[in-house]
Amino acid sequence: xxxxxxxxxEIHVDAEGFLTEYDEWDEELAKQLAQNIGIDLTDRHxxxxxxxxxxxxxxxxxxxxxxxxxxxxxxxxxxxxxFPKKPAKKMAYIxxxxxxxxxx
Amino acid sequence: MKKxxxxxxxxxxxxxxxxxxPRLAEDEWTITIVDRDDxxxxxxxxxxxxxxxxxxxxxxxxxxxxxxxxxxxxxxxxDRVEPERHRVVxxxxxxxxYDKLVLATGTSPRPEETxxxxxxxxxxxxxxxxxxxxxxxxxxxLERFDGGRLVVHIVDYPFKCPVAPLEFAFLADAYFTxxxxxxxxxxxxxTPLDGAFTKPVASRHLGGLLEERKIGVETDFYVEQxxxxxxxxxxxxxxxxxxxLLVTVPLNMGxxxxxxxxxxxxxxxxxxDHHTLVSTHDDDIFVLGDAADLPTSKAGSVAxxxxxxxxxxxxxxxxxxxxVERFDGHxxxxxxxGNGKALLIDFNYEVEPxxxxxxLPGIGPFSLLEETEMNHWGKLLFRWFYWNVLLPxxxxxxxxxxxxxxxxxxxxxx
Numbered sequence: 001x002x003x004x005x006x007x008x009x010e011i012h013v014d015a016e017g018f019l020t021e022y023d024e025w026d027e028e029l030a031k032q033l034a035q036n037i038g039i040d041l042t043d044r045h046x047x048x049x050x051x052x053x054x055x056x057x058x059x060x061x062x063x064x065x066x067x068x069x070x071x072x073x074x075x076x077x078x079x080x081x082x083f084p085k086k087p088a089k090k091m092a093y094i095x096x097x098x099x100x101x102x103x104x
Numbered sequence: 105m106k107k108x109x110x111x112x113x114x115x116x117x118x119x120x121x122x123x124x125x126p127r128l129a130e131d132e133w134t135i136t137i138v139d140r141d142d143x144x145x146x147x148x149x150x151x152x153x154x155x156x157x158x159x160x161x162x163x164x165x166x167x168x169x170x171x172x173x174x175x176x177x178x179x180x181x182x183d184r185v186e187p188e189r190h191r192v193v194x195x196x197x198x199x200x201x202y203d204k205l206v207l208a209t210g211t212s213p214r215p216e217e218t219x220x221x222x223x224x225x226x227x228x229x230x231x232x233x234x235x236x237x238x239x240x241x242x243x244x245x246l247e248r249f250d251g252g253r254l255v256v257h258i259v260d261y262p263f264k265c266p267v268a269p270l271e272f273a274f275l276a277d278a279y280f281t282x283x284x285x286x287x288x289x290x291x292x293x294x295t296p297l298d299g300a301f302t303k304p305v306a307s308r309h310l311g312g313l314l315e316e317r318k319i320g321v322e323t324d325f326y327v328e329q330x331x332x333x334x335x336x337x338x339x340x341x342x343x344x345x346x347x348x349l350l351v352t353v354p355l356n357m358g359x360x361x362x363x364x365x366x367x368x369x370x371x372x373x374x375x376x377d378h379h380t381l382v383s384t385h386d387d388d389i390f391v392l393g394d395a396a397d398l399p400t401s402k403a404g405s406v407a408x409x410x411x412x413x414x415x416x417x418x419x420x421x422x423x424x425x426x427x428v429e430r431f432d433g434h435x436x437x438x439x440x441x442g443n444g445k446a447l448l449i450d451f452n453y454e455v456e457p458x459x460x461x462x463x464l465p466g467i468g469p470f471s472l473l474e475e476t477e478m479n480h481w482g483k484l485l486f487r488w489f490y491w492n493v494l495l496p497x498x499x500x501x502x503x504x505x506x507x508x509x510x511x512x513x514x515x516x517x518x
Contacts, residue, residue: 015304059375061399065296065326066260070370076326080341086324089298102266102297104306104439104449104457 007032018092018099022056025096033094041094045082048074052095062097064088106133106422109192109202111182112359113139113167115147115495116393116407117208122172122497123415128422136176136200138192142167145236146490148404151268151440153239155279156247160240170495182209185365187386204388204422206414207374209362211264211394211402213238213354218259220330221354229335230350233272234264245349246279251288252348257337258295259327262371263356264394264402267449269293270300271440272351277317278442292320294337294345299323303456305515306449309473313441356402358395373397378453379430381414390414400433400453408494409434412504434506436462438483446479448472452506458515463502465510472511 004013007029012021017036019025030049034041041049051072055063065088069076083090088100108124110117121137128135149163171177180194185205192200213234215221221230233239256273273293280286293300293314300314300321301307314321328340330350337345358372367374367385374391375384378398383389392414393407400406410431417427433453440446448470449457461468469478493500 064261067370076328076340080326085341086298087326088296089324100261100297102261102295102302104267104270104301104303104310 014099016099019096020098022096025053029096030094033096037090037093039083039090039094042082044078045094048072048079048082048091049095052091052097056095056097062088062092062100064100105131106203107201108133108135108204108206109200110135110137110206110208111185111192112208112210112393112395113137113144113171113177114208114210114393114407115404115490116210116411117206118144118167118170118495119408119411119497120206120208120392120415121175122170122495123411124418125172125174127415127419130174133422134176135174136178137171138178138180138182138194138200139167140179140181142177142179144170144495146487148265148490149487150233150236150239151271151275153236154233154242154246154272155275156243160236163236165491170491172497182359182361183364184361185367185389187365187367187389190388202388204390204418206390206392207362207367207383207395208392208407209359209395211356211358211373213263214357215352215354217355217357218327218330218352220332221352223330223332225330225332225335229348230330230332230352232352232354233268234353242351246276249289249349251285253290253292253346254349254351255292255294255337255345255347257325257327257345257350257352259353259355260296262373262402263353265437266401266403267437267439269351269353273319274313274317274442275440276351277319290320291318292322292345292347294322294325296326297323303451305459306457306473308515309459310447313475317442362395369397378433380417380427381410381431382427390418398433401435401437403435403437404490404494405437406433406435408500409504412500432505434504438479438486440480440483441475444477444480445475446483447475448479448482450506450511455506455508455511456516458511458513460511462510463507465507 003010011024079087143164144167146163149158152158183193183195185192227241231242233242256269280289301310325339329338362368362372375397376391381390392410394402413429413431416429436450438446450462451457459473462470
């Protein structure tokens with residue numbers, strides 16, 4: 001486990017910079033994380049990030065794109081517009097959740 | 105009399121009824137298992153059908169033959185579970201009551217969920233090996249294939265046997281090489297994840313396997329539709345991948361009765377306690393195998409390790425004792441890499457696949473994250489083991505919990 005200094009604070013992250021401690025996240029930090037990957041957060045981004053945070057708290061898993069669209073009600077096409085190229089990864093990164101993974 | 109009802113006579117369901125029957129007194133418990141037909145599929149065998157290595161009929165046997173005496177097999181389609189009434193209703197109207205219910209109804213490919221798969225090209229230029237029918241059709245398509253672009257494609261995670269499409273790509277490379285036409289085939293592996301390998305240690309050890317075989321990789325490709333006219337995969341961010349032959353892993357979903365019963369998530373997987381496998385919705389329902397919503401692989405090995413934990417816990421549970429056994433997410437999978445070699449991976453909820461030896465530390469005979477002929481023999485022998493040891497519920501001399509002994513743990517975070 002490594003730490004990084006983000007928005008002036010010591011934060012626990014994995015090798016790719018994804019937060020590993022759910023409770024170390026706050027909205028200030030999210031703004032900095034978004035800036036790191038070149039995203040300006042709009043109200044719509046915030047709605048999605050709040051859905052991810054709430055869903056993770058309830059289920060203990062980073063929601064998949066399909067879940068964000070099916071349960072959260074955010075169309076997949078829009079997710080690709082708001083978080084270009086790698087929405088699942090970028091949403092998880094900004095929301096301070098573990099990166100979605102396969103088995104190997 | 106108390107009633108144990110098991111839905112699904114696949115790997116998980118068959119194994120646990122066979123293990124439980126001798127341990128639950130016949131004058132106290134009836135055991136009933138339900139499935140839609142009497143055909144048990146050895147699903148790991150599907151991978152070998154397209155390459156002519158297994159005949160289609162070598163992958164199936166009657167379910168009944170593997171279900172022990174004293175267990176009733178009921179054939180029927182499940183309409184719904186009614187947890188509050190402790191009963192299951194079949195589509196023909198039959199009602200089956202239970203004291204304890206086990207859901208082991210698996211997951212299945214749903215090509216109709218992707219626009220364009222449901223077209224005339226399905227079975228012609230668009231294939232899957234995830235059903236016996238599909239694997240058989242793909243065998244003919246590969247025989248006829250005279251070169252061009254073969255795309256191996258994953259619609260979305262999770263799906264069963266998550267290493268299978270990778271194995272398919274490796275075996276296709278070996279198959280076309282054997283036929284002397286590899287130079288006329290472009291192989292491309294298309295994944296919605298950010299790499300063919302996503303775990304750090306496995307990526308480091310296996311990252312070169314695709315490149316060595318000249319298999320191209322397209323990452324972060326989340327398919328929106330396929331255009332059957334132009335034979336093109338189109339993603340949500342409007343990238344296009346043309347193909348001559350497409351081998352896809354369709355969206356996988358749990359059984360439809362799960363949705364009708366209000367027990368599942370958006371893909372009909374059933375949320376459970378990760379360690380006891382008790383449904384989060386109802387204490388009298390257990391969920392085993394692919395049907396469960398768990399952060400581990402959907403694979404037969406998982407069903408096996410879960411089954412062992414479940415059986416011990418269930419015996420304690422019905423005797424009024426606490427369930428002390430805890431499932432750790434343990435999975436292991438052989439990965440065929442072609443030309444008579446294979447890899448083996450072993451992992452759980454917490455520990456990613458690491459190099460080392462399995463099952464005996466330092467000895468093996470199997471090697472983790474390393475291509476060996478012994479691993480390939482393990483994969484082939486597994487079919488015998490499946491029918492003769494695993495399904496009958498015989499004791500397997502392997503611990504159900506994953507072990508760190510024999511693994512090179514120093515590679516984590518290296």
